[in-house]
Amino acid sequence: MPEPSAASGGEPPTDERPGADPGPRGRWWWAAWLVPGYAISYGLVLALLSDGFFWLAIPGMLGLATVVLLALHVLLEGPFGAAVPYATDGTDREGPVKHHYKILIGRYLLVVVVSVAMVAVPLAVDVDYLYPFVGTGMVALLLGTRFWLPQIVSMRKCARILKVYDFEFRSPVQKSNLRGNGVRSLTLGADGSPRMSAREPLCSDRWPRGIENGVWFAGDDPFGGVILVPGTGELMCMQPATWSAQDKARRQADHQRRERARRAGLARKSI
Numbered sequence: 001m002p003e004p005s006a007a008s009g010g011e012p013p014t015d016e017r018p019g020a021d022p023g024p025r026g027r028w029w030w031a032a033w034l035v036p037g038y039a040i041s042y043g044l045v046l047a048l049l050s051d052g053f054f055w056l057a058i059p060g061m062l063g064l065a066t067v068v069l070l071a072l073h074v075l076l077e078g079p080f081g082a083a084v085p086y087a088t089d090g091t092d093r094e095g096p097v098k099h100h101y102k103i104l105i106g107r108y109l110l111v112v113v114v115s116v117a118m119v120a121v122p123l124a125v126d127v128d129y130l131y132p133f134v135g136t137g138m139v140a141l142l143l144g145t146r147f148w149l150p151q152i153v154s155m156r157k158c159a160r161i162l163k164v165y166d167f168e169f170r171s172p173v174q175k176s177n178l179r180g181n182g183v184r185s186l187t188l189g190a191d192g193s194p195r196m197s198a199r200e201p202l203c204s205d206r207w208p209r210g211i212e213n214g215v216w217f218a219g220d221d222p223f224g225g226v227i228l229v230p231g232t233g234e235l236m237c238m239q240p241a242t243w244s245a246q247d248k249a250r251r252q253a254d255h256q257r258r259e260r261a262r263r264a265g266l267a268r269k270s271i
Helices: 027-049 054-076 094-125 132-162 243-252 255-263
Strands: 168-170 173-178 183-188 195-199 215-220 224-228 235-240
Touching (some): 027 132, 054 094, 132 215
Antiparallel strands (some): 173 183, 195 235
């Protein structure tokens, strides 16, 4: 049975917020730009088949590479597009983990299916003007795997922590930094908690709506933990941003706390 966290927090707000909104730059918005961009770039690459305009293939290949990178970013990264199917009030630790895995694996499988089709079909029909799809598919599969693996690693860290610690509510949340690949810095509560370096497995480039009002935290401050955002349902794994500054607090922790941190994978800096 998981043990409760090291400290207790305040009470969560009672208002319910809808699921995360992908915003105006959602997948359909991006598709409206990426599909024409891919078509134009593909046409330029076909200049390789001509005798006099083969140089047009250079901007075409650059365009295809850009479209692939942006498409992978849109598909593999970003918040949930609808309300989550689990409780976000700190009572459910398995639901968030299962749903995040489902979303991440589903997104990656789509990349695999599309990439394999782009490679296999042109090779099967052996038509010259379809061969640019082969290169595009191979690049998409390699880069997609490269982008997806850190997401799964981050999710596994969240799952491991939630097998050990229960949720407690922390409020408010001070947002201090937001970087790429789901990395951000924040501080939980106003009682001297350390500033945390957090990683969101979904790799969203925005703050979840309403996070400043409080989150559910599972962990132990000097070691790190996981937060669950009420309403929108995102998980983030985190550890103190300045790991060495918490050395004294970790040494002063009793054996039970240190053992729980070890089982949760928080005994060493890994985030």
